Amino acid sequence: MKAIINVYLKEGVLDPQGKAAHHALESMNFKGIEDVRIGKQIIIKLETEDKNEAQKEVEDMCETLLANTVIEDYTIELI
């Protein structure tokens, strides 16, 4: 089983990289952009095929290492 984890700065925490990309896109005449957020994706291959077990394990990984929950949120997708 594969876990696809997206880590990104929380709503309300200014994302300077997203802002820079936003300005760059606008300067290239792309219109109608409301907001740009940049995060990172972490892909983990797991031995288990048990979804519940995988979800628990990956949540634990996110809480302890993969995300800093003071400033970041994360989403987990299992496939």
Place this chain on the structure above:
Amino acid sequence: MRVVILRFPGTNCEFDTQYAFEKLGHTTELIWHKEESLPEYTDLVVVPGGFSYGDYLRSGSIARFSTVMKAVKEYANSGGRVLGICNGFQILTEAGLLPGALKRNNNLHFISKIQHLKVVNSDNAFLNRCSDEEILNIPIAHADGNYYIDDIGLSELEANGQILLRYCDANGDRVVVNGSVTSIAGVCNIEKNVFGLMPHPERALESILGSDDGIKMLQGFEQ
């Protein structure tokens, strides 16, 4: 005073830090991150600057899981004094020994220059040789120094006198350097035995090189 200085793969300010404390007459010991304990006679642990583990994932995020950090946590929880400078500050926030987090600088640049700082609270073991409102001149050199804490956390820091330093101009007025919440440059924990700051006092020891304001900062721990 015996000062223990930690070394991780990628640490690069350990010798400057050692030089600074030895110049002030203290004994120092460099400790590799795989050590499981600190020397019994430790008076101060310094987590120096650098790029531990290449800043992978987030600055300081990997270093905090090294074996020596367990010993540092125990040492801090039993009242021992810990100082984190730059990457050391990032490691201490990641380890939960200090509140808040350090994000990428707002302008996305690595900022390296001598910077004015205002002492916010001098009533602690670190800045007791300085006075409140005093303006210091200390080098900064970082890409991830943008201090973040939520509003509740910020009011707690203010209420408990945990804000150590703020970035300012020559007149003492706050300036935006890296995007830090209320221009915070350094904080301590509520018990006031763990300290962290982005500026480098160990690089400010000679007035001929720009400033010797770092001396009185590091001397604070002598009391």
